[in-house]
Amino acid sequence: xxxxxxxxxxxxxxxxxxxxxxxxxxxxxxxxxxxxxxxxxxxxxxxxxxxxxxxxxxxxxxxxxxxxxxxxxxxxxxxxxxxxxxxxxxxxxxxxxxxxxxxxxxxxxxxxxxxxxxxxxxxxxxxxxxxxxxxxxxxx
Numbered sequence: 001x002x003x004x005x006x007x008x009x010x011x012x013x014x015x016x017x018x019x020x021x022x023x024x025x026x027x028x029x030x031x032x033x034x035x036x037x038x039x040x041x042x043x044x045x046x047x048x049x050x051x052x053x054x055x056x057x058x059x060x061x062x063x064x065x066x067x068x069x070x071x072x073x074x075x076x077x078x079x080x081x082x083x084x085x086x087x088x089x090x091x092x093x094x095x096x097x098x099x100x101x102x103x104x105x106x107x108x109x110x111x112x113x114x115x116x117x118x119x120x121x122x123x124x125x126x127x128x129x130x131x132x133x134x135x136x137x138x139x140x
Contacts, residue, residue: 006032006033006034006035006036006037006038006062006064007030007031007032007034007037007038007062007063007064008032008037008040008041008042008043008046008062009042009043009045009046009110009111009112009119009122010046010079010108010110010111010122010126011030011031011032011079012030012042012043012046012050012057012060013046013049013050013057013119013122013123013126014030014077014079014101014108014126014130015028015029015030015060016050016055016057017123017126017127017130018077018130018133018134020055021130021131021133021134022134022137022138026137029063029073030060030063031063031064031065031068032062032063032064032065033064033065033082033083033086033087033090034064035064035066037062038062038063038064038067039061039062040061040062041057041058041059041060041061041062042057042058042060042062043112043119045111045115045116045119046119047060048116048119049116049119049120049122049123050123052120053123065086065087065090066090070087070090070091070094070096071091071092071094071096073096074096074097075096075097075098075099075137076091076096076097076098076099077098077099077100077101077133078098078099078100078101078107079100079101079107079108079110080100080106080107080108081100081103081106081107082107083100083107084098084099084100099133099136101126101129101130101133102125102129108122108125108126108129109122109125
């Protein structure tokens, strides 16, 4: 049985892909816009997909944006426009730059109902769009 909860699928995979792309000069973190599942781990399918890449997500802990000081982040990368709107509402007047991954196509599709193949496709899309996100973050 798979349970769909916040900050368990796309976001942890995106965090891992972006961290690898940016390297140690940046700290990439993950949080969700819904409180459901806070404190639990990543979705088993996300863990499996990343394990196939040699990345261990088993230590991921789901976090909720309302429990964080979002103003401390220079950049926030969202999986979709709806998530970006929730972040904008939560962040207020902070000077944080908010980006939507794969914005021109409506964000990163949720793989939840698509099975393991959907998670692999999601990861493949992250591989395509994260270089541009990394470029935006590292460009002066």
